[in-house]
Amino acid sequence: MGRHIHIEFLAQPSTQAPLICTIDHSPTWMDPILQFLQNQTLPANPAEARRIRHRSARYLIINGSLYKRGFSLPYLRCLTPEEGHYVLREIHEGICVNNSGARSLAHKAICQGYFWPSLHTDAQAFTQKCDKCQRFANIPHSRLNR
The missing domain is CATH 1.10.10 (Arc Repressor Mutant, subunit A)
Incomplete structure (x- = not known):
């Protein structure tokens, strides 16, 4: 009564499955402000463009991130x-x-x-x-x- 051991050689490791990550970039409240600060792009609506221009004065971009500046607070990361x-x-x-x-x-x-x-x-x-x-x-x- 002999024992049989099944040996299988794999061409590639079975633990390396392709990593699939989906990035959901739905529009946020920061997008119009970022577009104005980076590219000076404003919406077509004049009232909305005026509002974005006015609001963007309180924001700045540091190392690609949007920050809000205040009078008595440090910069706040948005x-x-x-x-x-x-x-x-x-x-x-x-x-x-x-x-x-x-x-x-x-x-x-x-x-x-x-x-x-x-x-x-x-x-x-x-x-x-x-x-x-x-x-x-x-x-x-x-x-x-x-």
């Missing part, structure tokens, strides 16, 4: 809404897990050097969805009483 949600989640539930309120969460994101236009509304919505924040919040601030 984020897309997806990146902003990740930052809020890391500050709120990350390694320090502080479960702070909406205003405190938005303030901490700004202190960390991040900005996006819907920061405060996103922080409000994020804390309203957090079960622990709602469970241990003061009664007037709780979503459970509404």
Whole structure:
């Protein structure tokens, strides 16, 4: 009763599968400002062009990234809404897990050097969805009483 061992020689390693990554570059709030600052390109609508020209005075590009400048703040790195949600989640539930309120969460994101236009509304919505924040919040601030 002999043992048979099946040996197979592979022409290439089986662990090297081609890596396919899709990049979703959907339009964000930063695109018109970046286009104006880089190429001086404005939309065809005169009211929209005036608004972009006026808003872009508060922004600058450093090493290919858009930053917002303020009077008493350092330059704030502008984020897309997806990146902003990740930052809020890391500050709120990350390694320090502080479960702070909406205003405190938005303030901490700004202190960390991040900005996006819907920061405060996103922080409000994020804390309203957090079960622990709602469970241990003061009664007037709780979503459970509404």
